[in-house]
Amino acid sequence: MDVARGFQSVVTTSEVFQSYEEDYHRLIERLRALAAVVEGGAVAERGAAGSEMLEAHERAKQAFQQMEFEVKSMGPLGAALSGKLKEYKQEMLACRTLVRNVQARLQREGLLGQAPRDEEKAERDSANRLRAGARRLEDSRRTALEAEAIGLNVMSELHDQRDSLKRTKGHLNDVDGHLGTSKMFLNLMSRRVQGNQAMVWCLAIVLFITLVFVIYLKLQKLTAFLR
Template identity: 30%
Template sequence: MSEVFEGYERQYCELSANLSKKCTAAGALGGEQKKQNVSEIKNGIDEAESLIRKMDLEARSLQPNVKVVLLAKLREYKSDLNNLKSEVKRLVTGNLNAAARDELLESGMADTLTASADQKARLMVSTERLDKTSGRIKEGRRTMLETEELGVSILHDLHSQRQSLLHTQNTLHGVDDNIGKSKRILTSISRRISKNKWMIGSIIAVLVIIILVILYFKLVK
């Protein structure tokens, strides 16, 4: 077997083992450390591919019986390298998914905060409107109560005035009755006075006649 091939093979095996450890470790990392580790693994894979190409060239330059054995090993190393590449892709995809998830979470959080701010603003506007409406309702109720009190006071005054008018009407009826009675009394008195005047006049006339008769008889005798 070629010593050159063995040297490349030894370097590849060490490098492959180191890359496998780094892939395992990168799975537990996050953020910038994971990105740096993945970048180092990619560089190691490039170096491993270079070693495989060198081993391939070296194996093809050897005798057929040796070449067949070495090319079989190379197929195993290439398969191992493909597995490492798949692991790196998984790590990179995980980073992209995590980044996308973080971006979505940040976007969702921003949308949530925006929505929350909008809801809060709408809630404040609604609360302010409710306060204003409540204030108007209270003011309207106060005005209604004042109007009701004023109406009650007016009704009370009207009732008092009605009672006063009824009392005045009753008083006027009483006055009319008294005036009628007084008129009848005065009429009766006036009639009596007239009657008395006639009686007095008659008495005076009779007395005058009697005096004249008496004077006549005295004069004649």
């Protein structure tokens, strides 16, 4: 049952990673499409595309960070995804450079006056989310350590109970041996009592026969005297 729960947990974590991965690819493609709009679109479209690029980059960064969290939570099983994360990290760095270049260009052209402030806000939000995720990981680790300590205590108690059962079993074996010895002595005493009873009956029979014989002799003498 424990193996089945572990396998189900791994499958669920992989599905979550795949979901974030799909969001990441979709956002990167959207970011590149917006970069093309900034390069060759109309003036109004370029400013809107630049703002949307910043949002798409922030959301793609969030998806990447979530993928990192999921890989860390998988432990050794997440090693197979490390190479893929490195590729995504390089891609994110390239997209970040692209976004900054576009933002700087639009800023110079006066098409994106609020870009630096929005970017700082997005970075603060991202940092806050990272700290929150780190706190959740720390809480999970502390919970796992507490569960491990509880498990060790339970194992220690079970070991003590097993020793107690062994000692109890030894005492029962000793009692059983004493009972066998007592039974043997009782049987011996019973046989002696039966032997004594037989001797008493034999003595009684001999005395009865002797008494009858004496009475018979007395009667014989009395009969002879009367004649």
